[in-house]
Amino acid sequence: MEASVFAHPTALVETEQIGRGTRVWAFAHIMRGASIGENCNIGDHCFVEAGARIGNNVTIKNGNMIWEGVTLEDGVFVGPSVHFTNDLYPRSARMPEARSRYEDKSWLLPTTIRKGASLGAGSAILPGIIIGEYSMIGAGATVTRDVPPHAIVIGTPARVAGWVCACGQKLDFFDETSTCIECGRHWERSGNTIRERELEKLSL
Amino acid sequence: MEASVFAHPTALVETEQIGRGTRVWAFAHIMRGASIGENCNIGDHCFVEAGARIGNNVTIKNGNMIWEGVTLEDGVFVGPSVHFTNDLYPRSARMPEARSRYEDKSWLLPTTIRKGASLGAGSAILPGIIIGEYSMIGAGATVTRDVPPHAIVIGTPARVAGWVCACGQKLDFFDETSTCIECGRHWERSGNTIRERELEKLSL
Amino acid sequence: MEASVFAHPTALVETEQIGRGTRVWAFAHIMRGASIGENCNIGDHCFVEAGARIGNNVTIKNGNMIWEGVTLEDGVFVGPSVHFTNDLYPRSARMPEARSRYEDKSWLLPTTIRKGASLGAGSAILPGIIIGEYSMIGAGATVTRDVPPHAIVIGTPARVAGWVCACGQKLDFFDETSTCIECGRHWERSGNTIRERELEKLSL
Numbered sequence: 235m236e237a238s239v240f241a242h243p244t245a246l247v248e249t250e251q252i253g254r255g256t257r258v259w260a261f262a263h264i265m266r267g268a269s270i271g272e273n274c275n276i277g278d279h280c281f282v283e284a285g286a287r288i289g290n291n292v293t294i295k296n297g298n299m300i301w302e303g304v305t306l307e308d309g310v311f312v313g314p315s316v317h318f319t320n321d322l323y324p325r326s327a328r329m330p331e332a333r334s335r336y337e338d339k340s341w342l343l344p345t346t347i348r349k350g351a352s353l354g355a356g357s358a359i360l361p362g363i364i365i366g367e368y369s370m371i372g373a374g375a376t377v378t379r380d381v382p383p384h385a386i387v388i389g390t391p392a393r394v395a396g397w398v399c400a401c402g403q404k405l406d407f408f409d410e411t412s413t414c415i416e417c418g419r420h421w422e423r424s425g426n427t428i429r430e431r432e433l434e435k436l437s438l
Numbered sequence: 439m440e441a442s443v444f445a446h447p448t449a450l451v452e453t454e455q456i457g458r459g460t461r462v463w464a465f466a467h468i469m470r471g472a473s474i475g476e477n478c479n480i481g482d483h484c485f486v487e488a489g490a491r492i493g494n495n496v497t498i499k500n501g502n503m504i505w506e507g508v509t510l511e512d513g514v515f516v517g518p519s520v521h522f523t524n525d526l527y528p529r530s531a532r533m534p535e536a537r538s539r540y541e542d543k544s545w546l547l548p549t550t551i552r553k554g555a556s557l558g559a560g561s562a563i564l565p566g567i568i569i570g571e572y573s574m575i576g577a578g579a580t581v582t583r584d585v586p587p588h589a590i591v592i593g594t595p596a597r598v599a600g601w602v603c604a605c606g607q608k609l610d611f612f613d614e615t616s617t618c619i620e621c622g623r624h625w626e627r628s629g630n631t632i633r634e635r636e637l638e639k640l641s642l
Numbered sequence: 643m644e645a646s647v648f649a650h651p652t653a654l655v656e657t658e659q660i661g662r663g664t665r666v667w668a669f670a671h672i673m674r675g676a677s678i679g680e681n682c683n684i685g686d687h688c689f690v691e692a693g694a695r696i697g698n699n700v701t702i703k704n705g706n707m708i709w710e711g712v713t714l715e716d717g718v719f720v721g722p723s724v725h726f727t728n729d730l731y732p733r734s735a736r737m738p739e740a741r742s743r744y745e746d747k748s749w750l751l752p753t754t755i756r757k758g759a760s761l762g763a764g765s766a767i768l769p770g771i772i773i774g775e776y777s778m779i780g781a782g783a784t785v786t787r788d789v790p791p792h793a794i795v796i797g798t799p800a801r802v803a804g805w806v807c808a809c810g811q812k813l814d815f816f817d818e819t820s821t822c823i824e825c826g827r828h829w830e831r832s833g834n835t836i837r838e839r840e841l842e843k844l845s846l
Contacts, residue, residue: 244654246448246464260654260671261687263464263482273736278671278689279465279705281482281500291736296689296707297483297723299500299518309737314707314725315501317519317560319577323606324556328477328495329513331554331572331604334621341606350739352732356725356766358560358578368739373727374766374784374798376578390578390594390798400739402731402749417742450652450668467668467686483669485686485704501687503704503722519705521722521764523781527810528760532681532699533717535758535776535808538825545810562764562782580782594782594798 242278249282253290268300271308295355303342303361309350313373317358318345348383350400357392368400384421384428397421397428446482453486457494472504475512499559507546507565513554517577521562522549552587554604561596572604588625588632601625601632650686657690661698676708679716703763711750711769717758721781725766726753756791758808765800776808792829792836805829805836 253272267284285302471488675692693710
C-alpha cells in the first residue's frame with residue numbers, strides 16, 4: 235500500500251491495488267483483490283469486494299457496497315447507501331434447491347458506471363446495466379435499464395427527466411444545442427445522445 | 439458458541455444461540471437473545487437484534503438489520519441493505535407525546551420470510567407481512583402486503599410481475615403447469631398458488 | 643463529554659456537543675462539530691457529520707448518516723437507513739470537470755425535520771426540504787417536496803395518504819375536527835394544516 239494512502243485506524247484495507255492519495259474512512263473494509271485508483275474518497279462503513287474495479291477521483295459516500303462485477307470509472311460519485319447488485323435472480327447459495335445456480339459464475343452480471351456519473355442516495359442499480367457518462371440518478375430511483383450519457387433519471391422504474399452538464403449543472407435544450415450557464419461547456423443533442431460541441435471546428 | 443462458528447475479529451457475537459458452520463463478518467453485531475441456525479452467512483455491518491429468528495442456510499448480505507419480530511426461515515436470501523420494519527406507525531419512544539404507545543409491545547408487528555425466499559437489494563418490507571416461500575422481491579421494491587409463494591414482485595407498492603422456481607429460474611406458465619428449464623422441477627399453478635407437481639401420482 | 647453520555651466501546655464520539663443521557667451504539671461515528679441534544683439514542687453503524695444538528699429525545703435507528711445541513715428537531719424518529727442528502731446535483735468534487743461546483747458551499751441545501759416527525763425505513767429525503775412536525779414518512783418513500791404537519795406520506799414521489807396524531811395513532815377526519823382514539827388529543831384541520839384544538843377556549 236502506497237504511503238500516501240490514508241486508512242482510518244478502524245478501517246480494514248486488505249488490497250494492494252490502491253492508488254496514491256486515496257482515503258478510506260472509519261469501519262470501511264476493502265477486500266484483497268479489489269482494485270482502486272488514485273485520489274478516491276471511500277466513506278465510513280463501506281465495503282469493496284474482491285473483483286470490484288474503481289477508477290481515479292471517485293467519491294464513494296458512506297455505507298456503500300461495491301460488489302464483484304461492478305466497475306466505477308473515473309470521477310464517479312456514489313451517494314450514500316446506493317444499492318448495487320450483481321445477480322438478477324439471487325438465491326441463498328447455501329440452500330440445496332439453488333446449489334446448481336452457483337456451480338459456476340454464469341449468474342454474475344457486470345454493472346458499469348461510466349466516467350463522471352452520479353448515483354443518488356439510496357438508488358438501486360439492477361445488474362447488467364451501463365450507466366452513461368456524466369448522467370445523474372435521482373435519490374431513491376430504481377434503475378432497470380441502461381441510462382444515456384448526461385441524462386437525469388428519477389423514479390421507480392427510472393425514467394429520463396432532463397439533462398445535466400459534466401459539471402453538475404442542469405442543461406436546457408431549446409434546440410439541439412445547449413451551453414452550460416455554470417461552466418460554459420457547449421453540448422449538442424441528437425435523440426438521446428449528448429456530445430460536447432467542438433466549437434473550434436464550427437468557428438472555422 | 440460452537441467452535442465451528444466463525445466470527446471475524448471485529449464482529450460482536452453476543453448470542454449463544456448460533457448454529458455450527460455459521461459465519462459472521464466484519465463489524466457485524468449479533469445481540470444476546472438473537473437466534474441463528476446452522477450454515478448461515480452474515481455479511482459485514484449487519485445487526486441482528488434480540489428476538490430475531492433466523493433459520494439454517496440463510497444468506498444475509500451486508501448492511502442488514504434484522505429486528506425483533508422478524509423471522510427468516512431456512513434458505514432465505516437477504517440482499518444488501520434490505521429495510522425491515524416492526525412498527526407501522528413509529529415514533530421516538532423518548533418523546534413524551536408518544537410514551538403511551540411504547541408502554542407495552544402492542545406496537546410490535548411480526549414479519550415472516552418463508553423458506554427459500556429472496557429479498558432484493560434495498561427493498562423495504564412493511565411490518566406484519568408474510569413473504570411466501572421461494573418468492574423473489576425486486577431490488578428497490580416496497581412490499582406493502584403479503585407475497586404469494588414463488589411470485590416475483592417489483593415496484594412501489596410491489597406487484598406480482600412473474601413466477602420463479604425454487605432454484606432461482608424464472609418460470610413460464612403457458613397453462614396451469616410449468617417445468618423449470620434449469621432444474622427440471624415441475625410446478626402447477628392455481629390462481630396465485632404455486633405447488634410442486636407430484637409426477638409419480640400423475641404417471642400412475 | 644458528559645459522564646452520563648453512554649458510548650459503546652467500539653463507537654467513535656469526537657464531538658463535545660452531546661447532551662446528557664444520550665447513548666451511542668456499536669460502530670457508530672459522531673464527528674467533531676456535530677451537535678446532539680439530551681436523551682437521544684443513536685444506533686449501530688450511524689454516522690453524524692460535523693454541522694449536523696440533533697435535538698433532544700431523538701431516536702436514530704441503525705445505519706443512518708446525518709449530514710451537514712440536516713437538522714432533526716426534538717422527538718424525531720429516524721427509521722433504519724434513511725437516505726438524507728444535502729446536494730441536489732452531486733458530483734465527485736475530486737473530478738476536474740466539477741471542481742468549480744465545490745469552490746464554495748452554495749451547493750449545500752439544508753433539510754429540516756420538524757418536532758416529533760417520523761421517517762420510515764429506507765425513505766429518501768431530497769435536500770432543501772422541510773418535513774412538518776409530527777408527520778410520518780412511509781418506508782421506502784422518496785420525499786421530493788415539503789411535507790405538511792401531521793401528514794402521512796407514501797410512495798415515489800411521496801404523496802399525502804392520511805393524517806397522524808402526535809402519539810402515532812392514525813387520525814380520521816369526518817369533518818374539520820378529529821379526536822385521537824388513543825391519546826384523546828383534539829385536532830382541527832384547515833386544508834393541509836393540522837392544529838391542536840384548544841378545548842378550554844371552546845368550552846367557555
